[in-house]
Amino acid sequence: MELTATSIWGAVTAVRRQAPLVHNITNYVVMNNTANALLALGASPVMAHAENEASEMAVLAGALVVNIGTLSDPWIRAMHLALPAARARHIPVVLDPVGAGATAYRTQTVRELISLGPPTILRGNASEIMAVHQDEARTKGVDSAEASSTALAAARAIHQRHGCVVSISGETDYVIHEGGTLAIRNGHPMMPRVTGLGCTASALCGAFAAVEKDAALATAAAMAVMGVAGEMAAEGCPGPGSFQVRFLDALYVLTEEDLRRRLRIVPEIG
């Protein structure tokens, strides 16, 4: 499928029409934001992390989003149950390796999760993607110390090995898929000054993957919508507090015209 404004807009309307249930096993910092972003886009979020219900909830959902942001052992156990349960039912899985490379615990957890069966979509910043690939990566907590292009080789290697769509987010967002590499040059410098927008991107990947079988299109749609809504939110915006509010409003009001006018997508760069 072509990755264009037309196909991306089709995915947006599909989310709004179908209101897919997205099951998130995610971190404490962003739960509220990502739930609100999913609702603003038109999806229906659920957060559930207990071992007692993780696999049961995963199979009720249209997509599973696993995010290792504030990790601990009970959460890892839930991820180990939910991920195979979703995969067994062909429910798309998004993995967000928050802070991979910062500590051994995070890096190892991500690799173990991938070894259970690769996710449909892996989305992270450059440092995280390189850490997943065992490259040298300078990671600074959960913020990347690298430009997104630095991780292109690592992302391609992960895609080759595991077959998953890989997205590297940054000033330019990349989507590495079977057909090649796509670059999206939307967004705004205020976005890294708001916590959890990377995690929100992963949650939106889940919403789109729930309604769109082509994982490359689902990922491109999520990254495009993030960037375009970010630009809309940043216009005349006094600071990151207002940005957060306007970003949710933008997800809610986004029109085909907004998307067409603003989208800066380079379908095949390499």
Place this chain on the structure above:
Amino acid sequence: MELTATSIWGAVTAVRRQAPLVHNITNYVVMNNTANALLALGASPVMAHAENEASEMAVLAGALVVNIGTLSDPWIRAMHLALPAARARHIPVVLDPVGAGATAYRTQTVRELISLGPPTILRGNASEIMAVHQDEARTKGVDSAEASSTALAAARAIHQRHGCVVSISGETDYVIHEGGTLAIRNGHPMMPRVTGLGCTASALCGAFAAVEKDAALATAAAMAVMGVAGEMAAEGCPGPGSFQVRFLDALYVLTEEDLRRRLRIVPEIG
């Protein structure tokens, strides 16, 4: 007591004057919102979930709010300690059965909590109330797939059996109490596009129950204030991000005149 704008406004001023401490054992997604809603209304929130302090904190408070939104075993153990401790001191208890019916774990947990001794107030959406009553309920994650009126029979049966006030929230909010059933037709379609407003309603039930012995009035006050503040927040509102902000502002500035002018309450419907 009559359930009118006058008695509801009396409950609002009592919360503002007494600033009751409300102890919440609630879910990760909404903790921040519900704490802020309680503060905006004039109450004083505390969140504490450790087994080590749950019962000690519960008896310091004017009300206990138990919400099963992001459940796990350690939290259930805290609920099992706090709930009887509050009841033994005649401290009102609000139970919010978030996602009951979605997984066996949630449904079972709610029933076990009720078997410890019924709450003063049970508040949920239609799917959740029907799941508590063991009816057939189509639950979709934490969002109801049913209109609130669908659960009236279940709510009445729960009220009959356990004596608690039951509230079903939805486009119309119902309050089932000793004197009959009351309907509140306030609110706005943007409210389900913001996460945790149901949980916020339960938290406000706690604030009102802390200052008002008549649990039916406390529940009606919470649902009325939610709906009226929601309408105030929605006026000219561009999207759910702005709605959240304005909703807290509306709770803070709400006047008797706002309440009188907007309240659409039908005191006895069946």
Place this chain on the structure above:
Amino acid sequence: MELTATSIWGAVTAVRRQAPLVHNITNYVVMNNTANALLALGASPVMAHAENEASEMAVLAGALVVNIGTLSDPWIRAMHLALPAARARHIPVVLDPVGAGATAYRTQTVRELISLGPPTILRGNASEIMAVHQDEARTKGVDSAEASSTALAAARAIHQRHGCVVSISGETDYVIHEGGTLAIRNGHPMMPRVTGLGCTASALCGAFAAVEKDAALATAAAMAVMGVAGEMAAEGCPGPGSFQVRFLDALYVLTEEDLRRRLRIVPEIG
């Protein structure tokens, strides 16, 4: 070093320039707010609480902030690992004794943490500071029932015994340090109507301590910036929802002129 607008502004520019990594082991209610406040100020937050990575993360950071707001045993174990790890590397530690005095569990946890080695900065409200000192303190949940000046003697005793800078927040904020006691009279009555601003003050203490060796200056800078940004946010503000948003914006846009014009600091009061 003199504690003036000039030295405080120097600390602000140092945070913006260096973007220090601040490791937070903090409570669920405020994680999102404090992460956003750190980002708005110019720092880089990370939240990590697993025993498996707490000490590894702590030594990557420029400062460690430990906050006992929604305590449980696994979190205490992480604090017991991270705190000594940070101290061993001379990484400044901020301790926020949220709700100390409300339950034995919290009071005891704070005292145990201090016995591991005192923090660089201890920041709390009057009730909490008095509880740490084993004074009689009327604590109401997590909100202080006392004016900040009530805790001056307790704060001075803690400073004498443990050597840490102690800050008591309230209508007047105090900073008790080697050179004496400083009072900052900024802020706005709407601030206690927003959850987590005390926790945010502690997080900002961490950001400043990461770039400024003089802990008294770091603490004064945090309290001054909180108060000044709070005043900026409150101007023409309709309620606490809007306040939250504007507060983050104010942290982001704060200029030297804002600070100079508004700062009401009394460098040595006793």
